[in-house]
Amino acid sequence: MKYAVNDQVILKVLQQFKDYPGTFKPVNVTVIGFNVNEHIDTIEYICYVPPYETLLNSFKINEQHASYYGIKKKYVGEIGCFITTTTVIYKHTKAPTGSTCTKCDEFIMYAGCDELGIYVCRSCRENPYR
Numbered sequence: 001m002k003y004a005v006n007d008q009v010i011l012k013v014l015q016q017f018k019d020y021p022g023t024f025k026p027v028n029v030t031v032i033g034f035n036v037n038e039h040i041d042t043i044e045y046i047c048y049v050p051p052y053e054t055l056l057n058s059f060k061i062n063e064q065h066a067s068y069y070g071i072k073k074k075y076v077g078e079i080g081c082f083i084t085t086t087t088v089i090y091k092h093t094k095a096p097t098g099s100t101c102t103k104c105d106e107f108i109m110y111a112g113c114d115e116l117g118i119y120v121c122r123s124c125r126e127n128p129y130r
C-alpha cells in the first residue's frame with residue numbers, strides 16, 4: 001500500500017487560468033481513509049483538505065463517506081478529496097509515530113498505547129469532563 005491513514009501528502013495541482021499556461025501549486029492533505037478496488041486493481045484514498053487549502057474537485061465529507069472509507073466521525077462535514085496511487089504529488093510524509101486519544105480523537109506524537117490499543121491523552125486524563 002502506498003499511503004496509510006494519517007500520512008501527509010503534498011499534491012502537485014495544476015492551476016489553469018484562461019489564456020495562460022498552467023502552473024503547479026502544492027496542496028497539503030492528510031490521508032484519512034481508503035478503499036481497495038479489486039476490479040480495477042487500484043486503491044482509492046480519501047484525504048482531508050484543511051480549510052486554508054483550495055482544491056478543485058473537493059467535496060464535503062458525509063456519513064456515507066465515513067462508513068464506506070472507515071473515516072473517523074470528526075471528519076464528517078469537513079472538506080475532502082480523492083487521490084489514487086497515480087496522483088501526482090510533490091512529497092509524501094509518513095504519519096509520525098504516536099497514538100490517537102480514544103476519548104477526544106486528538107493525535108499525540110510519540111504517545112504509546114496500552115496492550116489493548118487504548119490511549120487516553122493527558123488532557124482527557126486530567127479532565128474527565130472534557
Ligand SMILES: [Zn+2]
Pocket residue numbers: 101102103104105106120121122123124125
Ligand atoms: Zn484526549
